[in-house]
Amino acid sequence: MAIAFQVTFDSADPAALAAFWAEALHYVAQPPPEGFDSWDAAYAAEGASLEERTSWAALVDPDGVGPRLYFQRVPEPKTAKNRVHLDLRSAAGAPPGERNPTLEAERVRLTALGAHLVNRLEPDGVNDLCLVMQDPEGNEFCLD
Numbered sequence: 001m002a003i004a005f006q007v008t009f010d011s012a013d014p015a016a017l018a019a020f021w022a023e024a025l026h027y028v029a030q031p032p033p034e035g036f037d038s039w040d041a042a043y044a045a046e047g048a049s050l051e052e053r054t055s056w057a058a059l060v061d062p063d064g065v066g067p068r069l070y071f072q073r074v075p076e077p078k079t080a081k082n083r084v085h086l087d088l089r090s091a092a093g094a095p096p097g098e099r100n101p102t103l104e105a106e107r108v109r110l111t112a113l114g115a116h117l118v119n120r121l122e123p124d125g126v127n128d129l130c131l132v133m134q135d136p137e138g139n140e141f142c143l144d
Contacts, residue, residue, distance in 0.1 A: 006068035007086070010078070011137055014071035018057035020136050021069055023113050024088065030058035030068065078138045086141045091128075100129055103143050107131050110143075 011017045022028060036042040043053045059069040090106040091099045107117060114136035121130040131143040 004067075006070050008070045008072060009137075009139060010074040011071045012073070012077065013137075014057040014073050015054065017135065017137055018059055018069070018071045020113050020115070021071075022059050024110055024115070024135075025059075025066070025069075026062070027059040027066070027069065028062045030060050082140045085139070088141060088143050090143055092144075103129055103131055106143055107133070115141075 009017060009021075018029070032039045032042045036045070040053065055073045057071045059071075061067070088106070091102040094102045110133060111117065115133045117131060118134055118140065119132040121127070121132065123129050128144065133141050133143060135141065
């Protein structure tokens, strides 16, 4: 039996970073607990402070297939390269002639959301084109 998991991001602004990844992955905000129409209502019922209310955000795959993404506020900035990163398989299964234009279109879309291109790894006979990107807080990810 597979073990369920989530991917956790340390963040300066969990809501903003979650908004980027929701658009990037076509995910949605995790719904509030049953019996509440919003997270603010759930937190208000617990007497939570504004700091507690904004210290995290979570996203879920609307199809229930992908992992939950959790964004938690941390005080320190990102200072080094990620040891683990996401590969967004936006061109998986694309015919050879459509792979590069598909990746380029996705790069343009994600750049408009706040990501930026770090490196373009050209095909080398073994590996296909791969675009190394960073999200708005500098977390690396690849488009392949």
